Amino acid sequence: MHAPEQLAGRLRASGRKVTPQRQGIIRALEDDNRHPSAEMVFEAVRSHMETISLKTVYQTLNDLADLGEIQALDLGTGALRFDPNVERPHHHLVCRGCGEVRDVFTDIAGLELPESAAHGYDVDSAEVIFRGTCDRCRTPVPTQQSQPTQEDQWPI
Ligand SMILES: [Zn+2]
Numbered sequence: 001m002h003a004p005e006q007l008a009g010r011l012r013a014s015g016r017k018v019t020p021q022r023q024g025i026i027r028a029l030e031d032d033n034r035h036p037s038a039e040m041v042f043e044a045v046r047s048h049m050e051t052i053s054l055k056t057v058y059q060t061l062n063d064l065a066d067l068g069e070i071q072a073l074d075l076g077t078g079a080l081r082f083d084p085n086v087e088r089p090h091h092h093l094v095c096r097g098c099g100e101v102r103d104v105f106t107d108i109a110g111l112e113l114p115e116s117a118a119h120g121y122d123v124d125s126a127e128v129i130f131r132g133t134c135d136r137c138r139t140p141v142p143t144q145q146s147q148p149t150q151e152d153q154w155p156i
């Protein structure tokens, strides 16, 4: 993702409006390494900007994805997640318990599609989703109920 100032310029150049709400969304994305869902972005911006709407968040995320500034990812956590790191190819590590997403920068040596499985495609990239259980989800909760709370769903 470009820096907020450049990004505002790119949005304007593509004929899109740059409102304070949209700038708030861009700033929220800039420092967010959680691969937030639209709802997570909405909550982050709403904490300091009450005039934000979920619809504006969706529209802005779509626009940014169209411009290639962020990537929309379906990581099987129940909601699309948005990744501002489009500069450096990477894989993802996803917690089955809470849906936390981590970037993984590793060369997966030998990950190649055999020609017989490539269906004639010229394959040039692969993204891998590693799944497991994060540290926090492995630690037993010392209460009688182990039901995850709303807070546990979306770690901050
Ligand atoms: Zn977890």
Ligand SMILES: [Zn+2]
Binding pocket: 035, 083, 085, 090, 091, 092, 102, 103
């Ligand atoms: Zn990522």
